[in-house]
Amino acid sequence: MIVVDVMSGVLLGAGALFALSGGAGLLRFPDFYTRIHAAGVTDTAGAGLILLGLMLQVSSWETGVRLLIILLFLAMTSPTAAHVLAHAARRDGVPVWREGDERR
Amino acid sequence: MSAASGRSTRGETIRATLRTALFLAVFWLVLSGHFEPLPLVLGALSVALVCWLDWWAGLKQFHNVTVPFLLRLPRYLLWLSWQVLRSAVAVTRQVWSPRPALRPVVEPTAAGDLPELAQVIYANSITLTPGTLSLDVDDDRILVHSLVFGDVDDLHDGAMRSKVRRTGASS
Amino acid sequence: MISAVMVALLVTMVLALLRAFLGPDRYNRILAINMFGTKTVLFVAVAGFLFGRPDFLDIGILYALVNFVATIAVLRLSHYEELVSGRSGGAGE
Incomplete structure (x- = not known):
């Protein structure tokens, strides 16, 4: 059982780190499009690892299934939302940041 | 179908x-x-x-979801998770590096030979992978925004595209 | 470990809120709020484990749903034209 606890702890810790990194990237990256990539890190690696870590600690199958549903749902909706946002911004003429530009 | x-x-x-x-x-x-x-x-x-x-509403949600496709999907998702983890590490490095070496490029990548559902899966996979983002999808290509040039170059190599095709997602 | 994850998620949510306040444009704000929402889902799930209340997960599922629909709805309101790319012409195709 201790092995499972350690594995769960590692997954949770790594997920929390990815979540924090994405948050920092959201502030640090220079423009809207690059920030979407940072937000993507929290939504995929962060969310996935945290939910997997929780799955190792479940006491009943219902809880596990709910966690799996949340994971699958986030994995389906987050790229869709990101694509729709990026597409709308592009249509609106939000310029792409190039190397050497001012940050916006 | x-x-x-x-x-x-x-x-x-x-x-x-x-x-x-x-x-x-x-x-x-x-x-x-x-x-x-x-x-x-x-x-x-x-x-x-x-x-x-x-x-x-005329949605066609489950028209193309067949049993063989569902059986092949987990294998693809496992591979995709690995890719996502790898590129998440790469983007995280950029976030914490004192001077991020970002060279964003916007480039189309070919997707015309894929059936409709496979195109959707491909575009979503591109967005799901940190570092690449699908901006626009039309009949034969997907416009990709990439944090560094190497990421979109990997897409051109077609490893992900052929894996998506092998899930057997139909039109 | 679980409380550490909760703290990390809270910090991430504050960072997202900061970006929402800083803007500078509408898209940055929508992106930040969307990310704030997905972190809330995770936060609710983790809180359920910390307090021994697995029924929190149902709230998490619901919140994930509402968050996605809200993001799309906000974009719909600010963009009357077609939102998504593709070959389709109108709704329902």
């Missing part, structure tokens, strides 16, 4: 509706966990309502 814009045959529509109903019923039972008459009746009503909405 049916062509992208053509009308489905009656049999296809019925089979797809049955698949939708089955999926929704299982979803309801798992989430509610109650098997008394009232929750079951409410569940049946909800399933019927959603199936009707599905047909009324």
Whole structure:
């Protein structure tokens, strides 16, 4: 059982780190499009690892299934939302940041 | 199955509706966990309502979701998770590096040889992978925004594209 | 470990809120709020484990749903033209 606890702890810790990194990237990256990539890190690696870590600690199958549903749902909706946002911004003429530009 | 814009045959529509109903019923039972008459009746009503909405709005949600495709999907998702983790590490490095070496590029990548559902999966996978983002999808290519040039170059190599094709997702 | 994850998620949510306040344009704000929402889902799930209340997960599922629909709805309101790319012409195709 201790092995499972350690594995769960590692997954949770790594997920929390990815979540924090994405948050920092959201502030640090220079423009809207690059920030979407940072937000993507929290939504995929962060969310996935945290939910997997929780799955190792479940006491009943219902809880596990709910966690799996949340994971699958986030994995389906987050790229869709990101694509729709990026597409709308592009249509609106939000310029792409190039190397050497001012940050916006 | 049916062509992208053509009308489905009656049999296809019925089979797809049955698949939708089955999926929704299982979803309801798992989430509610109650098997008394009232929750079951409410569940049946909800399933019927959603199936009707599905047909009324002309959505084709489950028309192309076949059993062989579902069986091949987990393997792809496992591979995709690995890719996502790898590129998440790469983006995280950029975030914490004192001077991030970002060289964003916007470039189209080929996707014309993929059937419709496979194109959707491909575009979503591109966005799901940190470092690449699909901006626009048209008939034969996907416009990709990439944090560094190498990421979009990897897409051109076509490893992900051929893996998506192998899931057997049809039009 | 679980409380550490909760703290990390809270910090991430504050960072997202900061970006929402800083903007500078509408898209940055929508992106930040969307990310704030997905972190809330995770936060609710983790809180359920910390307090021994697995029924929190149902709230998490619901919140994930509402968050996605809200993001799309906000974009719909600010963009009357077609939102998504593709070959389709109108709704329902």
